[in-house]
Amino acid sequence: MSEIKKIATRESYGNALLEIGREHADLVVLDADLAAATKTGIFKKEFPERHIDCGIAECNMMGIAAGLSLTGKVPFASSFAMFAAGRAFEQVRNTIGYPKLNVKIGATHAGISVGEDGATHQCNEDIALMRTIPHMVIINPSDDVEAKAAVKAAYEYTGPVYLRFGRLAVPVINDKPDYRFEIGKGVTVREGKDITIVATGLEVSFALEAACKLEKDGIDARVINMHTIKPIDQDILMKAAKETKKIFTVEEHSIIGGLGSAVCDVLCEHAPISVYKIGMRDQFGESGPAVELLQKYQLDADGIYKQVKENL
Numbered sequence: 001m002s003e004i005k006k007i008a009t010r011e012s013y014g015n016a017l018l019e020i021g022r023e024h025a026d027l028v029v030l031d032a033d034l035a036a037a038t039k040t041g042i043f044k045k046e047f048p049e050r051h052i053d054c055g056i057a058e059c060n061m062m063g064i065a066a067g068l069s070l071t072g073k074v075p076f077a078s079s080f081a082m083f084a085a086g087r088a089f090e091q092v093r094n095t096i097g098y099p100k101l102n103v104k105i106g107a108t109h110a111g112i113s114v115g116e117d118g119a120t121h122q123c124n125e126d127i128a129l130m131r132t133i134p135h136m137v138i139i140n141p142s143d144d145v146e147a148k149a150a151v152k153a154a155y156e157y158t159g160p161v162y163l164r165f166g167r168l169a170v171p172v173i174n175d176k177p178d179y180r181f182e183i184g185k186g187v188t189v190r191e192g193k194d195i196t197i198v199a200t201g202l203e204v205s206f207a208l209e210a211a212c213k214l215e216k217d218g219i220d221a222r223v224i225n226m227h228t229i230k231p232i233d234q235d236i237l238m239k240a241a242k243e244t245k246k247i248f249t250v251e252e253h254s255i256i257g258g259l260g261s262a263v264c265d266v267l268c269e270h271a272p273i274s275v276y277k278i279g280m281r282d283q284f285g286e287s288g289p290a291v292e293l294l295q296k297y298q299l300d301a302d303g304i305y306k307q308v309k310e311n312l
Contacts, residue, residue: 005144006169009202010108012147013165014039017076017106019148020155021047026072027155030065032058032079038108040078058083062091062103069101074155077103081110081164085126096160097133104154104161110140111252112280112297113168113202115290122285128257130162131230137183138229140164140259142204145174146227149181157183166252168290170202186233192222195308196240199250200226200259206294207250209301214308221308232262234270241271248276248308252299255279276311278304 021027021043030052035041044051054061058079065075077084084107085092096103112122130138137157141147147165154161173189189204190211199207204225211221222244224236240247247267249260260277267273278299285293294300298307 005172007144007172008167008169009141009144009147009165010037010039010167012141012144013106013108013151013163014042016148016151017043018046020152021050024074024155026074028052028068028073028075030054030061030075030077032056032061032083034079037080038078038106040106058088059091062088063095065103066095066099066101069103075103076106078106078108080121081107081123081126082121085129085162086123089129093133097136100135100159102158102160104163106163106165108165109167110164111166111201112285112293112299113166113252113290115167115293116287118287119284124252124254124280124285125257126162126164127229127251127253127259128261131257131262133160135159136230137161138164139183139227140201140229141227142201142225143170143172143174145172145179146181150227153181153183164201166202168202171205173205173208181227184228184231184233186236187225187227188222188236189225190221190223192220193243194220194245195312196222196224196244196247197250197304197308198224198226198237198240198247198259198263200229201252203250203252203299203304206299206301206304210304210308213301213305217309219308219312226259229259229262232266234266237263237266238271241267241273246274246276246312248278248311250299250304251279253279255281276307278307
């Protein structure tokens with residue numbers, strides 16, 4: 001059996017920028033002294049004149065990106081999620097969101113899988129922050145294929161987009177001939193009639209593993225890849241609510257304000273059903289290897305399986 005290919009979505013981000021940049025001269029990339037980590041250095045190597053290093057000044061970078069968008073450019077402002085969504089929140093809100101400018105934010109190193117960088121850099125609040133900004137599209141791709149498709153879709157979309165990428169290499173699960181990416185459209189990656197697991201980002205592959213474990217216990221789990229948190233796919237959620245007995249949400253993010261909250265917002269209004277949220281439970285992370293942290297906070301396949309069993 002061949003080994004599963006794993007690629008970090010931040011790597012996919014850098015490669016996608018290069019591919020799109022070769023076709024579109026209006027694409028410009030900004031970074032905040034982290035081009036090697038965010039992988040925008042891949043773009044910089046070929047297009048140094050279209051790559052702007054703003055230094056450790058993320059707030060200023062968002063203002064520069066806003067200005068560039070008003071000249072007809074399509075800027076991708078890049079930094080760690082903690083800085084892009086956290087440190088620069090006011091500038092993203094007032095300078096990009098309020099005027100609804102065509103700026104894309106490439107936020108890498110999101111979630112607890114940042115690992116040894118520790119609690120200060122493990123951004124588990126960014127989706128919640130970005131959800132509160134009117135007009136902001138939020139995309140959290142599950143693998144390399146989806147990440148590249150998301151960057152392309154973000155380029156083609158007119159308006160602000162927040163793209164969430166990870167540091168950890170994750171399995172490629174969407175390498176299929178029939179794969180299609182559409183902003184705002186979730187994907188049923190596994191059919192099931194008993195329960196539904198709605199996952200996003202790197203948790204999608206873990207959710208699929210957990211579903212296989214549940215099948216051995218006689219539990220038929222549907223798995224939905226919700227790559228777009230905002231606008232969220234209401235139709236796929238209401239269909240799952242009507243056809244299965246309970247919904248579980250899984251995210252590498254706080255259960256407050258993230259995917260789980262977005263799902264509950266839809267279902268409590270349109271199709272009330274029991275929902276259990278799996279994620280960071282109102283707590284900070286800690287320094288340690290990414291895989292071990294995912295295990296400790298029950299965000300790996302075994303952890304998802306265990307929590308589903310305990311809360312059925």
